[in-house]
Each structure stands twice: as C-alpha cells, then as structure tokens.
Amino acid sequence: xxxxxxxxxxxxxxxxxxxxxxxHQTWSHSYMFWYRQDLGHGLRxxxxxxxxxxxxxxxxxxxxxxxxxxxxxxxxxxxSATRSQTSVYFCASSVRGxxxxxxxxxxxxxxx
Amino acid sequence: DQQxxxxxxxxxxxxxxxxxxxxxxxxxxxxxxxxYKKYPAEGPTFLISISSIKDKNEDGRFTVFLNKSAxxxxxxxxxxxxxxxAVYFCAASSxxxxxxxxxxxxxxHLIIQP
Numbered sequence: 763x764x765x766x767x768x769x770x771x772x773x774x775x776x777x778x779x780x781x782x783x784x785x786h787q788t789w790s791h792s793y794m795f796w797y798r799q800d801l802g803h804g805l806r807x808x809x810x811x812x813x814x815x816x817x818x819x820x821x822x823x824x825x826x827x828x829x830x831x832x833x834x835x836x837x838x839x840x841x842s843a844t845r846s847q848t849s850v851y852f853c854a855s856s857v858r859g860x861x862x863x864x865x866x867x868x869x870x871x872x873x874x
Numbered sequence: 875d876q877q878x879x880x881x882x883x884x885x886x887x888x889x890x891x892x893x894x895x896x897x898x899x900x901x902x903x904x905x906x907x908x909x910y911k912k913y914p915a916e917g918p919t920f921l922i923s924i925s926s927i928k929d930k931n932e933d934g935r936f937t938v939f940l941n942k943s944a945x946x947x948x949x950x951x952x953x954x955x956x957x958x959x960a961v962y963f964c965a966a967s968s969x970x971x972x973x974x975x976x977x978x979x980x981x982x983h984l985i986i987q988p
Contacts, residue, residue: 795975804878804963805918807975820975852917861906861972865917 765789768853768866775843776874783838783869785853792858794836796820796828798849799868805852811836812858843873877901878966880979888987893951895982897964900945904966908976909938909949912961921962922949951984959986 766787775781785794792813797805807820809828817828825847827839836855840847850870854863879898887893897907905926910918924931924938924947931938937950951958961983965976 793973797975797978802980804880804978804980805965805976806978810973810975812973818974821977854917856972859972861908861967861976862920862923863972863976864920865910867917868915 766853766855766864766866768851768869770869771867772870774872774874777843777845779843781840781843781871783840783851783853783871785836785838785866787834787836787853787855787866789855789857789864790833791855791864792833793856793863794830795854795856795863796826796836796838797852797854798822799852800849808838808851840871843871845873847871848873875900876979877904878964878977878979880962880964880982882982883980884983884985886985886987887954889956890953893949893954893958893984893986895949895951895962895964895984897947897949897979898945899947899966901966901968901977902945903968904977905969906967906972907938907940907947908965908967909936910963910965910978911958912963912981918963954984954986956986956988959984 796808853866856863908923909921912918964979
C-alpha cells in the first residue's frame with residue numbers, strides 16, 4: 763500500500779530552469795493539493811484539484827502550473843524557477859466530502 | 875493577515891504531564907478544524923479533528939476542545955510521551971466539504987523533556 767508518494771525527494775536547480783515535482787496517490791482520492799512550507803509561514807496552499815481536469819488556484823499560485831489528466835497524478839511545474847521558490851513542497855489528497863488530508867513525504871527544492 | 879494563529883512557536887513539557895497547544899482563528903467561515911503532527915523530513919500526519927457543531931473530540935491521549943464564541947481551539951495530550959516531540963499544526967477548513975484546501979497556522983514545536 764504505497765499511499766501518496768512524491769518525487770524527487772530532493773532537487774537543486776538553477777534560476778530560470780523549468781522543474782516538475784511529481785505526486786502520485788494509490789487511494790483514488792478525488793481531491794489533491796499542493797502546499798509549500800517555509801520558515802515563519804507554516805503550510806500555504808498553492809493549487810488544488812477536485813477531480814481529473816479540474817484545478818484551481820490557492821493562496822500562492824504565482825509562478826506555478828499544475829495539471830491533472832489522471833486521478834492519481836498531480837504534477838506541479840515551476841515554469842521558470844526563482845530563488846523565492848526555494849521551499850519544501852508537500853502534496854496531499856483527501857476523499858471527496860472529507861476534510862482530512864493525507865500528505866506525501868515532501869520534496870525539498872533549492873533554487874540557486 | 876493570518877487567519878489561523880498559533881502564538882507559541884515552542885512549548886516544553888515534562889514527560890507524563892499534560893501538553894496544551896493553542897490555536898486561534900479569525901475567519902467565521904471555518905467550520906472544521908484539524909491538528910497535524912510533523913516530524914523532521916516527513917510529511918504532516920493527521921492527528922485529530924473537530925467539527926464546529928461539537929465542542930470536544932477525544933481520541934486516546936488526544937483531546938481537542940473548540941470554543942466557537944472565542945474562535946479558539948486547543949489540543950490536550952495526556953500523558954505526554956517522548957514520541958510526542960514534534961511540530962504541531964492547527965488547520966481549518968471552510969464550509970464546502972474540504973474541496974478547497976486547508977488553512978494552516980505556523981506550528982508549535984512541542985518538546986517533551988524526560
């Protein structure tokens with residue numbers, strides 16, 4: 763039972779590069795979410811998705827793009843990485859109609 | 875402006891005693907509240923939750939209390955154990971069944987002293 767996985771776990775990239783963070787869940791949860799965690803900010807919502815092909819912006823969406831062609835995958839793309847996007851990124855999923863979200867292990871991204 | 879506030883960045887408690895973590899919120903649209911526990915280099919794990927129609931929810935050593943009029947909730951851990959040392963996040967969800975994400979506080983680092 764893999765649950766929710768994220769890859770890569772660690773990534774270093776340069777300013778201006780495109781980078782994609784992957785998220786995969788095996789529970790067939792309808793809802794999926796991306797958060798970033800920064801010192802002094804807790805977790806902040808970047809994007810969320812209620813179902814395949816349905817996505818919406820969260821609190822801090824600028825500089826990010828998401829897609830959800832399959833229920834189980836929810837990749838997050840930084841089109842042109844900036845140093846301010848250095849953070850730990852968490853993917854989460856939940857059952858439709860439920861508030862409890864289940865988180866992946868996170869991806870630590872460093873933009874140099 | 876922070877909608878969910880955890881005003882204590884850290885809290886130190888002796889093993890066996892009660893740990894009380896506090897959380898305040900400002901958004902009246904929040905109707906469901908959750909606590910998450912996070913160890914270093916891991917994702918947050920769901921601990922316990924409470925609906926706005928209740929004022930208390932208990933699960934083993936963990937109890938969450940909700941005071942709607944004060945827009946305040948607290949997590950009680952009794953008795954505290956060394957494995958409880960972690961960062962605890964308070965989170966809130968708006969009316970809508972959880973589809974539009976959670977709003978988190980900044981977290982409280984709980985340290986259980988032997």
